[in-house]
């Protein structure tokens with residue numbers, strides 16, 4: 016059993032594998048664009064949908080981490096939402112059950128797909144989170160419907176349709192420096208996040224579009240009070256390839 020205790024170590028393992036891919040006689044390798052959700056549970060089984068290219072055929076899922084279970088449920092063509100680019104979000108998908116036994120302590124899980132002897136580059140699923148993780152609850156499209164979250168907190172959500180916006184609220188008992196971060200494109204999501212922070216009077220305090228790739232990040236010192244976070248797509252696109260992870264921390 017080999018545990019993958021750091022991202023660099025995981026990438027190192029994956030790099031060794033890539034050296035076996037270069038053969039002109041072999042068919043085109045499958046490629047992975049993104050997984051929804053990005054993260055699987057630390058203990059137990061999580062169902063994820065993995066989008067990419069050349070996934071709608073007989074493929075096998077693999078990982079270098081021993082004792083992790085990967086079970087293929089089905090593979091199919093993936094829908095391409097209006098106006099979106101299959102080159103970015105993939106044209107086929109698989110459903111996969113990922114089971115991580117409790118004795119394995121990892122923060123990321125590199126997976127690959129292999130078809131007809133050729134293997135994809137690795138994609139790193141996130142495992143758990145450094146803060147408590149909750150799922151987004153729709154409808155949360157207005158200040159009135161804002162989903163109350165704690166601090167610190169991780170929310171796994173999705174801009175599920177064009178022009179969809181997701182609102183969250185949180186309260187501070189004392190003044191604090193707060194970081195609010197969206198993880199999306201870094202995990203392959205089609206979302207180009209736009210993050211806006213409002214005070215209790217619904218006035219904008221801060222906004223950010225691109226901090227890392229197209230992912231947004233805010234770092235602000237806030238007085239005690241109630242605040243609202245709005246997550247949306249900068250181009251107002253949305254759909255099944257627009258998952259995100261919102262990280263609200265100190």
Ligand SMILES: [Ca+2]
Nearest residue numbers: 173174175181
């Ligand atoms: Ca949503």
Ligand SMILES: [Ca+2]
Nearest residue numbers: 207208224229
């Ligand atoms: Ca952005």
